Amino acid sequence: MPINEKLITPEVLNNTLRKEIYPEVKVIALPKKGKVRSIYDIGNNQLLMMSSDDLSTHDVVHKRQVYAKGGNLDAISSNCFEKTGHIIPNHFIRDVAPNTWLVRKAERILVEIVFRSYITGSGWRDYVKVNGPEEGAMVSGVSIRPGYRKNEKLDDVIFTPAAKGQVKDFLSVPEMQKMVDNAKPEDREKTLNTDDPKLTEETIRNNYKAFGLRKPEDLDYIAEKSFQLFDSISRDLESRGYLLADTKWEFGYFPDGTIGLIDECVTPDSSRIWGKAQYEFNPEKSEFIIVQNDKQPFRDYVEALGLDEDKEALAAHWMADEVLKAGVIRYCNIREKITGTLPEITTTPRKDIILEALGDAGYLR
Ligand SMILES: Nc1ncnc2c1ncn2[C@@H]1O[C@H](COP(=O)(O)OP(=O)(O)O)[C@@H](O)[C@H]1O
Numbered sequence: 537m538p539i540n541e542k543l544i545t546p547e548v549l550n551n552t553l554r555k556e557i558y559p560e561v562k563v564i565a566l567p568k569k570g571k572v573r574s575i576y577d578i579g580n581n582q583l584l585m586m587s588s589d590d591l592s593t594h595d596v597v598h599k600r601q602v603y604a605k606g607g608n609l610d611a612i613s614s615n616c617f618e619k620t621g622h623i624i625p626n627h628f629i630r631d632v633a634p635n636t637w638l639v640r641k642a643e644r645i646l647v648e649i650v651f652r653s654y655i656t657g658s659g660w661r662d663y664v665k666v667n668g669p670e671e672g673a674m675v676s677g678v679s680i681r682p683g684y685r686k687n688e689k690l691d692d693v694i695f696t697p698a699a700k701g702q703v704k705d706f707l708s709v710p711e712m713q714k715m716v717d718n719a720k721p722e723d724r725e726k727t728l729n730t731d732d733p734k735l736t737e738e739t740i741r742n743n744y745k746a747f748g749l750r751k752p753e754d755l756d757y758i759a760e761k762s763f764q765l766f767d768s769i770s771r772d773l774e775s776r777g778y779l780l781a782d783t784k785w786e787f788g789y790f791p792d793g794t795i796g797l798i799d800e801c802v803t804p805d806s807s808r809i810w811g812k813a814q815y816e817f818n819p820e821k822s823e824f825i826i827v828q829n830d831k832q833p834f835r836d837y838v839e840a841l842g843l844d845e846d847k848e849a850l851a852a853h854w855m856a857d858e859v860l861k862a863g864v865i866r867y868c869n870i871r872e873k874i875t876g877t878l879p880e881i882t883t884t885p886r887k888d889i890i891l892e893a894l895g896d897a898g899y900l901r
């Protein structure tokens with residue numbers, strides 16, 4: 537059964553879990569914050585990873601949150617980890633409280649392992665930038681033939697890696713330094729701060745240490761496993777009525793030296809997930825019809841307002857209730873289709889619920 541929209545009252549919509557560090561948690565090092573998650577090092581090579589309802593688009597965290605988003609992502613990810621553990625190990629140990637996982641700590645590999653089955657998003661933008669539809673183009677070192685239309689299925693699944701971080705974090709890599717050197721003086725700062733710049737497999741291999749790899753061949757292992765993951769998860773999603781257009785993974789080294797999947801797995805934040813039944817080319821409009829069950833409608837909304845060009849304005853933007861509510865329903869529905877579960881709809885402050893559960897589980901001072 538889909539989520540009952542009437543349950544999402546204004547009180548519920550505002551009862552979101554903000555990303556914050558709880559000083560009550562027993563830790564052995566300073567907690568860290570990502571854009572939407574917080575990480576507590578509790579010792580014994582284990583972390584608590586807490587997924588807030590925060591929303592980031594264009595690498596900016598919004599002022600308002602999306603009710604139940606963190607829990608929805610966690611439910612989808614842990615389901616995905618469970619289904620793919622036979623392909624590659626992952627960091628998930630167990631849920632310890634709402635929005636909170638116990639995970640194995642890893643030494644991160646600083647590459648976003650991006651896989652695409654359809655040409656959309658930044659893959660499409662890069663293809664068009666160099667006249668790809670007429671001439672073909674290279675995207676992250678992968679040659680794409682001419683003739684594709686926006687959102688069209690690629691002949692093969694492709695691996696288009698990006699750096700996990702900003703250009704300025706990788707200046708020892710000649711290609712990154714070159715980007716800065718080639719920038720006009722007025723664009724230098726912007727270039728240094730560019731998030732997740734695209735890479736090629738060759739650049740990663742030639743500079744493997746800068747990307748946290750212990751040996752260049754580890755990239756081959758990760759790529760091979762990721763092709764298997766993509767294939768397996770795409771099939772599962774197709775059986776549920778969805779197309780996996782693209783996704784992004786992170787990998788790391790566990791203390792015993794094995795490589796495994798960390799962070800999240802094929803969530804609507806890290807992937808583009810389209811309705812299978814609706815996907816077709818509309819000759820009148822000369823475009824593919826896509827129904828997006830992911831973060832993209834938030835990005836589209838932000839871009840329509842021109843906020844992607846102005847990060848300060850984006851950070852200050854107060855997203856309208858209807859847009860948030862549509863997002864809550866979208867994320868709940870995809871979670872329900874994949875996992876068969878829905879989040880708790882409550883007006884009890886979420887922080888109270890989590891701290892109580894963490895206390896019961898023995899994780900507080
Ligand atoms: N098992 C793990 N060990 C170490 N770091 C991890 C692990 N799983 C995820 N991370 C890191 O934790 C952070 C998760 O927070 P998130 O808000 O998703 O960050 P980001 O802004 O980088 O997307 C990321 O920096 C991710 O690389």
Ligand SMILES: [Mg+2]
Binds near residue numbers: 799
């Ligand atoms: Mg992340």
